[in-house]
Amino acid sequence: MNSRPSTASPPADPLRRLPLHDLHVAHGARMEPFAGCVMPIHYTLGVLGEHRHTRAAAGLFDVSHMGQIILRARSGENRDAALALETLVPVDVVSLRQGRQRYAFFTTPSGGISDDLMIANLNTCLYLVVNAARIASDVAYLRERLSAHCTVEVLTDRALLAIQGPSACAALSALVPMVAAMRFMDADVFSIDGASCFITRSGYTGEDGFEISVPAAMAATIVERLLDHASVKLIGLGARDSLRLESGLCLYGHDLTADTTPVEAALEWAIQPARRVGGARVGGFPGSEVILSQLSHGAERKRVGFRPDARPVREGAALFADATSNAALGQITSGTYAPSAQCPVAMGYVPASVAHIGTRLFADVRGQRIPVTLSDMPFVPHRYRR
Amino acid sequence: MEIRYTAEHEWVAIDGNRATVGITDYAQRALGDLVFVQLPTVGSAISRGAVAAVVESVKAASDIYSPLTGRIIEVNAATVSDPSLVNSDPMGAGWLFKIECNDTSELTQLLDESAYRQIAQ
Numbered sequence: 001m002n003s004r005p006s007t008a009s010p011p012a013d014p015l016r017r018l019p020l021h022d023l024h025v026a027h028g029a030r031m032e033p034f035a036g037c038v039m040p041i042h043y044t045l046g047v048l049g050e051h052r053h054t055r056a057a058a059g060l061f062d063v064s065h066m067g068q069i070i071l072r073a074r075s076g077e078n079r080d081a082a083l084a085l086e087t088l089v090p091v092d093v094v095s096l097r098q099g100r101q102r103y104a105f106f107t108t109p110s111g112g113i114s115d116d117l118m119i120a121n122l123n124t125c126l127y128l129v130v131n132a133a134r135i136a137s138d139v140a141y142l143r144e145r146l147s148a149h150c151t152v153e154v155l156t157d158r159a160l161l162a163i164q165g166p167s168a169c170a171a172l173s174a175l176v177p178m179v180a181a182m183r184f185m186d187a188d189v190f191s192i193d194g195a196s197c198f199i200t201r202s203g204y205t206g207e208d209g210f211e212i213s214v215p216a217a218m219a220a221t222i223v224e225r226l227l228d229h230a231s232v233k234l235i236g237l238g239a240r241d242s243l244r245l246e247s248g249l250c251l252y253g254h255d256l257t258a259d260t261t262p263v264e265a266a267l268e269w270a271i272q273p274a275r276r277v278g279g280a281r282v283g284g285f286p287g288s289e290v291i292l293s294q295l296s297h298g299a300e301r302k303r304v305g306f307r308p309d310a311r312p313v314r315e316g317a318a319l320f321a322d323a324t325s326n327a328a329l330g331q332i333t334s335g336t337y338a339p340s341a342q343c344p345v346a347m348g349y350v351p352a353s354v355a356h357i358g359t360r361l362f363a364d365v366r367g368q369r370i371p372v373t374l375s376d377m378p379f380v381p382h383r384y385r386r
Numbered sequence: 387m388e389i390r391y392t393a394e395h396e397w398v399a400i401d402g403n404r405a406t407v408g409i410t411d412y413a414q415r416a417l418g419d420l421v422f423v424q425l426p427t428v429g430s431a432i433s434r435g436a437v438a439a440v441v442e443s444v445k446a447a448s449d450i451y452s453p454l455t456g457r458i459i460e461v462n463a464a465t466v467s468d469p470s471l472v473n474s475d476p477m478g479a480g481w482l483f484k485i486e487c488n489d490t491s492e493l494t495q496l497l498d499e500s501a502y503r504q505i506a507q
Binding site for chain 2: 312
């Protein structure tokens with residue numbers, strides 16, 4: 001047996017142990033390094049069972065490895081923090097209302113993506129959640145570019161939980177009844193046992209659910225209280241990855257990189273009219289020339305979904321027009337077996353000229369050409385509470 | 387029948403010059419839930435150390451090496467239609483393939499149980 005994971009990279013620093021480490025071990029987690037942290041990959045239920053449980057009931061994830069950042073305007077006006085942040089993202093932050101959250105990405109001068117993130121307007125500040133592997137560079141970048149107008153505070157004393165699935169609302173509202181009134185992408189601050197918690201109705205599974213930022217000292221207590229609800233089980237990062245991929249959601253460093261633009265990545269929907277040509281605050285973000293031009297004229301390649309025949313096709317597999325050609329058309333960026341769709345699924349980049357639903361291509365899996373069919377995403381329907 | 391092991395977490399049940407091969411309980415735990423199994427072609431020749439089969443979990447694909455040189459004489463197609471057999475009964479119903487061995491001296495290079503236990507901790 002020799003595993004060929006395509007995503008491992010050696011950590012540069014000693015591994016971080018997060019606040020819920022002991023709780024995971026006590027619940028039978030298999031702990032492995034991930035993005036510089038020791039994280040639960042799966043529990044005794046296993047990846048397949050955990051994936052299915054999340055779609056059937058409620059999955060509770062520890063995502064404390066992710067970066068939580070508070071951006072606060074020095075003027076005291078939250079609008080000034082939004083205006084400042086708009087210089088780094090092609091997203092309309094200014095009209096993000098109090099109590100709302102929005103998906104965004106930092107762009108590079110050449111139009112690539114240096115990280116994707118969530119931005120919530122918590123009235124007195126903006127609350128950002130960034131990818132674990134990008135925390136240090138994102139924070140350095142925010143401080144370098146925004147310090148004249150904003151303070152940038154990294155919340156190292158908080159854990160981040162996600163509860164996802166059709167029973168997530170019932171389970172969380174047992175602790176915080178008010179969350180039942182929230183809609184998809186609402187964001188607010190609530191008290192749980194006196195602790196200030198930032199709760200958003202969002203997630204990374206395609207299911208209804210919430211992300212909950214809690215003081216580290218309270219995290220284990222809140223997890224155990226959520227686990228008291230019969231429908232809730234702990235879910236590891238293995239199922240988190242298969243759930244997000246099955247839902248067509250991108251993973252930074254794989255489906256999105258500094259070499260992929262938002263238009264190539266099919267994320268045009270996240271660039272609101274205010275930042276486009278003809279909008280009130282057109283451009284003004286890194287790489288705006290490239291990105292605005294691609295919004296008008298299209299990009300030469302596109303991120304698309306695939307349904308491989310018969311077997312999983314993994315990240316890095318080259319894509320070909322036929323079973324014998326040697327000229328690769330593109331590449332798979334994520335691929336797995338989808339436990340709920342019950343078939344292999346993948347996403348990757350292909351020339352726009354072939355990016356049509358139903359196109360048949362071939363993925364090279366170590367010399368074997370596996371037929372793949374270009375497919376609509378998500379692979380299972382989203383079930384957000386809009 | 388005698389059971390031997392490889393450092394790559396395969397078990398080899400030896401019956402004369404014939405051997406049944408599968409992955410150990412340690413291996414199936416490490417891999418997690420399997421979703422795909424690819425087995426060699428019956429009748430094909432295989433060398434010791436060559437990739438004989440592929441098993442895939444949700445998160446990764448893993449090669450299964452042939453522990454012996456010889457010819458594939460039988461495969462367990464049940465694991466292809468139900469890969470979870472390898473997780474639920476790795477040393478029984480989840481066996482993968484059988485080899486007719488060319489050179490029985492290769493058998494002496496396999497690990498006995500106590501040697502394997504030291505690796506699989």
